[in-house]
Amino acid sequence: MAKELIRLQNVSMQFDGETVLDNISLTINDHEFLTLLGPSGCGKTTTLRIIGGFQTPTSGDVFFDGARINDVPPYRRKINTVFQKYALFPHLDVYDNIAFGLRVSKLPEPEVDRRVMEMLEIVSLRGFQNRKVTSLSGGQQQRVAIARALVNQPKVLLLDEPLGALDMRLRKDMQNELKRIQQALEITFIYVTHDQEEALAMSDTVVVMDKGCIQQIGSPVSIYNEPENAFVADFIGESNILDGIMRKDYEVEFFGHRYQCLDKGFAKNEPVDVVIRPEDIDIVPPGGGYLSATVTNVIFKGTFYDTFVDVGDFKWLIQTTDFHEIGDVIGISLDPDAIHVMKKSQYSEQFGDYSSYSAEYDEMEEDPEGEADEE
Amino acid sequence: MKNKLLAGPYLLWMVVFTLIPLGIVVYYAFTDSMTGSFTLSNLAKIGIYLPIFFRSIGLAAIACMICLVIGYPVAYCIASVGETWRRFLSMLVMLPMCMSFLLRTLAWVALLEDTGILNHALSLLGIGPLPLVRNNGAVILGMVYNYLPYMITPLYTVILKIDPKLEEAAQDLGCSGAQVFRRVTLPLSIPGIVSGITMVFVPAVSTFYISQKLGGTGTVLIGDVIESQFKTAYNPNLGAALSLILMVMVLICVGVMNHFSSDDIGEEMMPL
Known part of the structure; x- marks a missing residue:
């Protein structure tokens, strides 16, 4: 074969x-x-x-x-x-x-x-x-x-x-x-x-x-x-890409929280990119040590809702079948296999924040047209 | 509606200077020069002039073929070079047309006649004088020289429009360079070939000036005969009849050719 x-x-x-x-x-x-x-x-x-x-x-x-x-x-x-x-x-x-x-x-x-x-x-x-x-x-x-x-x-x-x-x-x-x-x-x-x-x-x-x-x-x-860098993570599907620090094997820290993850082989305290797919995020009631977030926008997509939430000044995209109203405060729970850690690359910081989401979406819709005449 | 109005001046022009004169030609062709009554005798005289008709058509056809053979590679070349060169080359092609047609033809006489520049040069080498002018060859040369741009321009326009991807596709499917040309480029340039041939053939078949200057007594063309009917023989009725016959012959030739092209490709390829 x-x-x-x-x-x-x-x-x-x-x-x-x-x-x-x-x-x-x-x-x-x-x-x-x-x-x-x-x-x-x-x-x-x-x-x-x-x-x-x-x-x-x-x-x-x-x-x-x-x-x-x-x-x-x-x-x-x-x-x-x-x-x-x-x-x-x-x-x-x-x-x-x-x-x-x-x-x-x-x-x-x-x-x-x-x-x-x-x-x-x-x-x-x-x-x-x-x-x-x-x-x-x-x-x-x-x-x-x-x-x-x-x-x-x-x-x-x-x-x-x-x-x-x-x-x-x-x-x-x-x-x-x-x-x-x-x-x-x-x-x-x-x-x-x-x-x-x-x-x-x-x-x-x-x-x-x-x-x-x-x-x-x-x-x-x-x-x-397992995208290798922020470009791949962003280009293939939707991704929230955050700055993190690899505290040790199988443990990464971002937004002041430490999470269990499945990645290893990084230097101690190495700065990394953390990818979290919007569909892998579990929404839980706020408090109880979970990362807390405020819903800022909701778009109905048929099979799920695109729910945008603010965590500090970082805007996340969550895809969920449950409806949450704008202004709701929710908790974010992440399983170890929802977290993927990548080495920093030339693409770090360029992708993964959804604060300019709507603009990005337009671009994606229009892209096929512009693409047709490539090269 | 507005668009139709814009075409108004031209339509008026067409009616006054094309349709009405055409009507007059038809009228003269069917009337007697003396009595002014209806007659077919003008048209019946075609028999006498048939050899001249054939000579005109023959020489024009040969000139056409030579124009095509010379013009196609030139047009292909212009279409395949870059923008800057393309502009320069097509300007070169058009340049002779900026000079008077009469002057260009006379210049050839000066070049070719027995005491002309070419024969003079040859005599220095101990050759000649060669009979370079006053024969069919000189007439054909004059036609080719004068009408070549009319062949190159439509050819180049059509070749330029052929999608280079089609040639790549042909290569992809196993065609070598020559096969790409034969199977794709050439068939797709047929509309250009047809309009090039038409634009050379029509003026060449009815020319009189070229044959008068470059031709001899044996190369009288139908254009010369028609001209003489109006200017020296004072028989506009016969002249009109011959013009009419020539027009019909040309229309038939063009029609046959257009039929050939539209059968295979025609307008359906044009949106490309």
Whole structure:
């Protein structure tokens, strides 16, 4: 299972003196669903383009099946790409778009026909073969793009924000569809997205990137539960990130309280970042030695309430199914496994305080639009 | 409604200076030069002029093809360089058009005639004088030289609009450079090729000045015949009839070409 297929080794990329990728190393296994996740301009698309052969790294090596492929042009790589805005050929119909790669490699026409029809079946587009691609909806164009790539039976499929242009509902359907196709055909998928939910739902491995560097590589669960720094904690899901001091192994102090935690291996009295996920916080009656907080805002989110509370001058986000009124004073109880301690990093102090929450929320809603034209 | 009003002056212009004159041409074409009564005899004379029609169409078609062969790589090059170069190069292409058409054609005569600059230079090498002018070749040269910008401009506009991602997609699907061109770039430039050919062919097929200056007695074009009917032979009725026939032929040629392009791509690719 864990056979290495692609390896990036100390890859850097510069455009006009600006560093887009800064010495990244990454191994991708056969049959893996790997997602490159990060905000706009983090270098994820560039990484994908390097693997696809559309860009040659400024330094570092790319290996495919053990062979160095830095200088192998895209058309000689056993890799196909689903482009961000599909890049379907407008002068060809659905059938000819899908048949394109097979005809380039001069397959006999009956074989082309068999495989195109089979592919149309897989992406649920039977009966659409003679339609103009320009007459299709976004979701259908998406399927054609996937079929056009997969019909060549590549070892690796690269997907560059393939669902970015689709509406929410269709996105969810296509996520399931893609995962199903990936498992059925046993192809390695390398998927680029800025949508953390998408990344967590689909991937075997998530690679979180920012500023041209890999911030963390791991399974969705480990990335969510054990973020390595404040950037990852903030980017993946919601996080309250506080300043703390590691008093000793398994004991951390913040807001003047000492808490049991599951982390160790820090220096005595080392300043740390403490991550507490909003859904891991238990609300208890105030007093009794608990941290006490005042509710300042409540937003109904359907399955839970986003409850904002002030603890001193720090604003926390708590996700709870119980309603608390603005102005209520509550107690905050934290189990040891609700607390995750991280080393200080360049991202400390930048994230995790919800005092500017509403602004941040707007940004997150709008981001997908701005993201579409990345790089 | 407001937008329609804005087009008013142009519509008026069209009616006064295009539609009405066209009506007059049709009227003259179908009337006798002496009696002014209805006749088909003007149109019936086409038989005599058929070889000249064919020569005009043939030379214009050859000029068109040469323009395409020269123009496409130029247009492709202009479309693929950076912004600054692109502006500079397209200015270079347009530059000759800033000079008088007559002057440019006369300049070629001065270059090519037996006592002209080229033959003079050749004579220094002991060659010539070569018959460089007063033949079909010189007429074609004149057409290509004068109308090349009309080929390059629409081509370059269309090539520029082709999404580079499509070429990447073709590479991704196994196309080498030449295959990308043949399977994607070329088919997607067909609208540009069609309008380029139209814009070269139409003026070339009806030109008279180029053939008068650069052509010989054997290269009389239909434009020359029409001109002479109005200016020297004083038979505007025959001139009108020949113009009408030429117009119909051109419309048919253009129509056939547009049909070819719209079949495959047409306006549906335009939103791209």
